[in-house]
Amino acid sequence: MTKPCPYGTHRVLSPAGALPQAADVLDNRLPIRENELLIAVETLNVDSASFHQIMGACGGDEKKMAEMIMDIVTRRGKLQNPVTGSGGMLLGTVREVGSAFPGKAKPGDRIATLVSLSLTPLSIRSIRKIHMENDQVDVDADAILFSTGIYAKIPADLDQKVVMSALDVAGAPAQVHRLVNPGSSVLILGASGKSGVLCAFQAKLDAGPEGHVVGVVNDLKQLPELEALHACDEIVVADARDPMDVYRKALEANGGRKYDLTVNVVNVAGTEMASILPTRDDGIVYFFSMATSFSRAALGAEGVASGATMMIGNGYTAGHADFTIDLIRKSPELYRLFRKRYGGKE
Secondary structure, three states, rough: OOOOOOOOHHEEOOOOOOOOOOOOOOOOOOOOOOOOEHHHEEEEEHHHHHHHHHHOOOOOOOOHHHHHHHHHHHHOOOOOOOOOOOOOEEEEEEEEEOOOOOOOOOOOOOEEEEOHHHHOEEEEEEEEEEEEEOOOEEEEEEEOOOOOOOOOOOOOHHHHHHHHHHHHHHHHHHHHHHHOOOOOOOEEEOOOOOHHHHHHHHHHHHOOOOOOOEEEOOOOHHHHHHHHHOOOOOOOOOOOOHHEEEEEEEEHOOOOOOOEEEEOOOOOOHHHHHHHHEEEEEEEEEEOOOOOHHHHHHHHHHHHHOEEEEEEEEOOOHHHHHHHHHHHOHHHHHHHHHHHHOOOOO
């Protein structure tokens, strides 16, 4: 038997030598190995880009979506959308802890994983319900976490689905906190979405009264909830796939000046240039969207002679889980919004 690897390569069936995220197929069979954790999965929080791709491909038909999700997991041993390459994360209860698994996890602990479903061995017995409004899928399933897989225990004082939704994008506001300085100008594409509202709220806190935070949304219907947060100094309505429209409106909202930081958290493709054009040459573009084409971003920046630094949105930032949970806790407005959108039903 293959010696268990802390990164999970012993679960890779093909191709040989790949890490689990890049693998085509994972071994999702039980029993677990000594360096693994077995989770009884209740809910999958599917990456937004992946969920909307599946929904579009199935014409919004819940039964067809369930069949597509089951087919992906059956073929690949994990939930990794073959189009977007992304996965999501999960909520569940620890069933079994391997003898060599690090930390203090014990059976019965309620946890949310902080690593992608695109690298997590998963076996779904049934799909109970698909929640179209919040990209969540209730399941009867098992998942396996490797010894390097990070997770967070669900706080007892907060709605568990609110916590799961926030933790799904916890790396974004934590990274924004590292990038925004007092007085910074910040542009957020997709500001009304899950990661968008967290990033906008955090950017406003860090930029302070001398800073300027501008959100971009693509629908007037998204304005009321975002306005109620008071996280953006101005909100622009524009399609992020139309770079020149975003460029003109974003600069107008910032007194004709380009931005110190642009954060892209949209869930559709083709928005790279709308992020690059409004950003200063010595500024930063932070691509947290899994719909981003980094070749389009690199070649597009070259084509417009942009010297902006471009960052890949790594979902992990040291301390990001506690940071984001604290952000939700200290903001009643944010918590109410997440409870309304993503919370468990009474």
